[in-house]
Amino acid sequence: MNFCSDGLQALEPYIPGEQPQVADLVKLNTNENPYGPSPQVIAAIAQAAQQGLQLYPDPLSLRLRQAIAQHHASAGIDAAQVFVGNGSDEVLGHAFRALFVRPGRKLLMPDISYSFYKVYCQLHGIEMQQVPLREDWRIAVEDYLAIDPASCAGVVLANPNAPTGMALPLQDIERLAAHFTQSAVLIDEAYVDFGAQSAVQLVARYPNLLVVHTLSKSWALAGLRVGFAMAQAPLIEALVRVKDSFNSYPLGRLAQVGAQAALQDWAYYRDCTARIVATRQALAQALQQRGFEVLPSCANFLFVRHRQHAGAQLYAGLRERQVLVRHFDKPRLGEHLRISIGTPEQSQALLAALDALL
Numbered sequence: 001m002n003f004c005s006d007g008l009q010a011l012e013p014y015i016p017g018e019q020p021q022v023a024d025l026v027k028l029n030t031n032e033n034p035y036g037p038s039p040q041v042i043a044a045i046a047q048a049a050q051q052g053l054q055l056y057p058d059p060l061s062l063r064l065r066q067a068i069a070q071h072h073a074s075a076g077i078d079a080a081q082v083f084v085g086n087g088s089d090e091v092l093g094h095a096f097r098a099l100f101v102r103p104g105r106k107l108l109m110p111d112i113s114y115s116f117y118k119v120y121c122q123l124h125g126i127e128m129q130q131v132p133l134r135e136d137w138r139i140a141v142e143d144y145l146a147i148d149p150a151s152c153a154g155v156v157l158a159n160p161n162a163p164t165g166m167a168l169p170l171q172d173i174e175r176l177a178a179h180f181t182q183s184a185v186l187i188d189e190a191y192v193d194f195g196a197q198s199a200v201q202l203v204a205r206y207p208n209l210l211v212v213h214t215l216s217k218s219w220a221l222a223g224l225r226v227g228f229a230m231a232q233a234p235l236i237e238a239l240v241r242v243k244d245s246f247n248s249y250p251l252g253r254l255a256q257v258g259a260q261a262a263l264q265d266w267a268y269y270r271d272c273t274a275r276i277v278a279t280r281q282a283l284a285q286a287l288q289q290r291g292f293e294v295l296p297s298c299a300n301f302l303f304v305r306h307r308q309h310a311g312a313q314l315y316a317g318l319r320e321r322q323v324l325v326r327h328f329d330k331p332r333l334g335e336h337l338r339i340s341i342g343t344p345e346q347s348q349a350l351l352a353a354l355d356a357l358l
């Protein structure tokens, strides 16, 4: 007996395989931050753990939303323009349900992009129109502007894109927001802090723009599960409506307190992010010297292909040497490795393993 919808049957979970619970791996496969969160986060969580865990958390996460608004004050964001969730994956899930279920219309997204977008479409029966990247891996905004906005349920794209790491300039995001005025344009900025321009500053001018951030990458809090969206209040209210009908308490006390403390230690975050960008530049160069083609990355990972060696073999050889990266094999685009940026020591371990393989 099959009780699932066809869309659900077609889904394959990928995350468990990417998170082996084994020590001593050089783990460069899911774009985590190697430095860990600010010490102030640990202190705030320890203190909160001693007080009040028997009580439900603030269902509105008001203090955290205020801290996020404060962090984005230069873009004019206030707490009513912030929605928080259990990682940006959950925020994206709410956004897809609230904004993109529009029968007869298609959601536009790049091919390739973050794989979860397709999953959410399958889960919710959202029709999608995948717009291929250009030969040089670019998202060409002209290709989207040529599409009749009346046929679209909205647009979703990651900027920088995943897994390429390439970023769009702000003018291109603005052109999208100005073209698709009757539907939501969702910009997933999970990696924006590593070198791209944030569209948050456009929110005040475009009521259809929703910008999604995460604390999992530049803030080193993947384990805490905190993500958020910023938009004008009517879009945020649509997400809140979905949230309230699922789970009114998306964030636990420790997550709220820890995330708030992170956002208040901007200096630590800036330092950490700068170190990752410097390591990325050094690693890109070292990989190029070893015969890899490396796409220009604005993220905390590199998307690479070796000129002679097959990606699958390199992936398996690295795995045997306790170095974990991601392997992508796409029909049109060929085999690639996506390598997260770790510490300089982790780069050295990766390069030593590659030197043994090449």
Ligand code: PMP
Binding pocket: 086, 087, 088, 089, 090, 114, 158, 162, 188, 190, 213, 214, 215, 216, 222, 226, 227
């Ligand atoms: N968006 C993109 C583009 C990502 O790569 C990821 C991480 N895999 C996410 C969103 C989700 O991150 P999180 O749920 O940890 O916030």
